[in-house]
Amino acid sequence: MRKIDVHIVADKIKQLLLTSNTDLPQDLLILLKAAEQREESRLAKFMLEQIVSNAAIAKENQWPMCQDTGMAVIFVDIGQEVHLINGDINQAINAKVAEAYREGHFRNSVASPLERVNTANNTPAIIHYQIIEGDQVHLKVAPKGFGSENMSRLYMLNPTAGAEGVVNAIVETVKLAGGKPCPPLVVGVGVGGTVEKAALLAKRSLFRPVGSPSDDDKLAKLEKTALARINDLGIGAQGVGGITTALAVHIESFPTHIAGLPVVINIQCHAARHAEDVI
Amino acid sequence: MKVSLPLTKDTVRELKSGQIVYLTGPVLTARDAAHQRLVASIASGEELPIDLTDQTIYYVGPCPAPDDHVIGAAGPTTAARMDKLTIPLLEKGLLGMIGKGPRSTEIAEAVRKYRCVYFIACGGAGALLARNISQVETLAYADLDSEAIKRIEINNFPVIVAIDSYGDSLFA
Numbered sequence: 001m002r003k004i005d006v007h008i009v010a011d012k013i014k015q016l017l018l019t020s021n022t023d024l025p026q027d028l029l030i031l032l033k034a035a036e037q038r039e040e041s042r043l044a045k046f047m048l049e050q051i052v053s054n055a056a057i058a059k060e061n062q063w064p065m066c067q068d069t070g071m072a073v074i075f076v077d078i079g080q081e082v083h084l085i086n087g088d089i090n091q092a093i094n095a096k097v098a099e100a101y102r103e104g105h106f107r108n109s110v111a112s113p114l115e116r117v118n119t120a121n122n123t124p125a126i127i128h129y130q131i132i133e134g135d136q137v138h139l140k141v142a143p144k145g146f147g148s149e150n151m152s153r154l155y156m157l158n159p160t161a162g163a164e165g166v167v168n169a170i171v172e173t174v175k176l177a178g179g180k181p182c183p184p185l186v187v188g189v190g191v192g193g194t195v196e197k198a199a200l201l202a203k204r205s206l207f208r209p210v211g212s213p214s215d216d217d218k219l220a221k222l223e224k225t226a227l228a229r230i231n232d233l234g235i236g237a238q239g240v241g242g243i244t245t246a247l248a249v250h251i252e253s254f255p256t257h258i259a260g261l262p263v264v265i266n267i268q269c270h271a272a273r274h275a276e277d278v279i
Numbered sequence: 280m281k282v283s284l285p286l287t288k289d290t291v292r293e294l295k296s297g298q299i300v301y302l303t304g305p306v307l308t309a310r311d312a313a314h315q316r317l318v319a320s321i322a323s324g325e326e327l328p329i330d331l332t333d334q335t336i337y338y339v340g341p342c343p344a345p346d347d348h349v350i351g352a353a354g355p356t357t358a359a360r361m362d363k364l365t366i367p368l369l370e371k372g373l374l375g376m377i378g379k380g381p382r383s384t385e386i387a388e389a390v391r392k393y394r395c396v397y398f399i400a401c402g403g404a405g406a407l408l409a410r411n412i413s414q415v416e417t418l419a420y421a422d423l424d425s426e427a428i429k430r431i432e433i434n435n436f437p438v439i440v441a442i443d444s445y446g447d448s449l450f451a
Contacts, residue, residue, distance in 0.1 A: 043297065043299070043439055043449075046299060046401075046437070046439070047401050050401040050404045050407055050437065051401060051403060051404055053407055054401070054403070054404035054405070054406050054407035054408075057406045057407050057410070058352075058406040061406065063342075063345070063351070063352055063406040063409075064342055064351070064352045064405065064406065065352070065403065065404075065405060065406050066352060066354055066402075066403045066404075066405045066406075067339065067340060067341050067342045067351065067352040067353050067354050067405040067425075068340075068354075068356070068405075069342065069352075105342055105343045105344070105345045105351050106342055106343075107340060107341070107342045107343070107351070107352075107425050108424065108425070109340075109425075116312060118424060120424075147356065147357045147379075147380075147402060150357070178380065178381050178450065179379070179380040179381050179399075179450060180357045180359055180379075180380035180381065181357075181380075182379065182380075182402040182403045238379060238380070238399060238401060238402055239379075239380055239381055239399075239449075239450060240399070240439065240449055241449070269402070269403055270403055271403045
């Protein structure tokens with residue numbers, strides 16, 4: 001067994017939260033700049049120029065790019081040969097999430113669901129654990145703002161709905177969202193499994209380099225079809241009309257029940273913050 | 280086009296959907312929780328902690344200010360969430376709103392009826408937009424922290440007229 005201190009795991013997560021909220025990934029920046037160059041709509045260009053210079057200002061000053069620094073969504077994939085030591089991993093992670101949000105001057109955006117009392121330190125984080133083979137711990141972190149999370153949808157399609165049904169669900173979700181979730185979007189899609197499995201697939205798909213196609217040729221083709229139909233909607237950056245409504249569609253799939261076809265569409269705004277590390 | 284705040288009814292009449300405008304002057308910040316309190320106060324006939332006459336509300340919940348700044352990242356939040364809580368404020372004289380994204384048809388109609396204006400700023404450009412904010416003072420609901428009502432001074436703050444006082448909408 002490889003022993004790993006939970007505080008080392010928590011410290012890495014803190015660093016990932018600090019950098020992901022201030023530095024946009026290069027893959028995303030390249031697509032945003034290309035969208036700005038390509039755009040013909042005067043108003044969409046006005047918005048895209050601000051998005052691109054905002055990313056530079058945030059990086060240079062180590063400022064959060066958006067005031068919605070999100071709920072801290074964390075995937076911890078733990079090798080089965082790892083023994084986590086020196087305390088409760090949940091407590092250790094949440095303590096470092098609070099530290100990251102305080103030190104980074106990030107907004108505390110977490111509240112009790114009905115009374116709406118702010119927890120004042122942005123915890124609890126949303127932590128997903130998974131056991132994998134090997135003796136490493138893989139960490140993925142994505143601060144998630146709710147302008148875009150609010151526009152996400154679940155469809156329980158008929159098993160016969162097929163690929164067309166899936167693409168229709170994706171396009172409908174983006175159309176209903178319009179300019180609200182801060183387009184240009186990255187659209188994460190989970191197809192199959194159960195309600196929660198589809199949602200996790202959708203969320204995880206957002207960690208792929210933006211615009212990298214699925215390894216599965218059929219899914220890669222669906223991603224392309226869905227992206228073309230989304231950009232035909234003409235919603236454009238911030239909903240002002242334009243040719244780039246989404247930068248990419250990422251689809252992940254899993255076997256499902258003979259009676260159903262769950263589809264979750266997780267909408268991600270242009271500030272598609274994510275970072276990962278391995279211990 | 281450059282526009283000074285607070286807005287006047289004459290200025291509002293000149294604004295047309297699709298215009299790029301740079302705003303300078305005082306605005307009030309308020310989002311979900313503050314709207315809920317304001318509307319509850321209006322419903323029970325209480326006096327409001329702020330005078331809304333001719334004011335502009337910016338839908339924003341900023342990040343905490345780093346040491347050498349007056350405010351942290353401060354971009355607009357989704358305006359549609361305020362749709363159900365907006366008309367009572369328009370009745371109290373609110374003249375401008377700054378947010379992001381489309382509004383309901385009821386709000387487009389109300390913007391026409393009350394001869395006011397809805398601007399959009401660039402969502403997700405919080406670091407950039409904060410550079411155009413120079414003063415911050417908390418006016419009410421301090422317990423709401425980032426959601427408190429503040430008066431902030433904005434300077435050449437870039438927005439687009441999204442719904443004008445004639446009811447014309449960029450999103451229609």
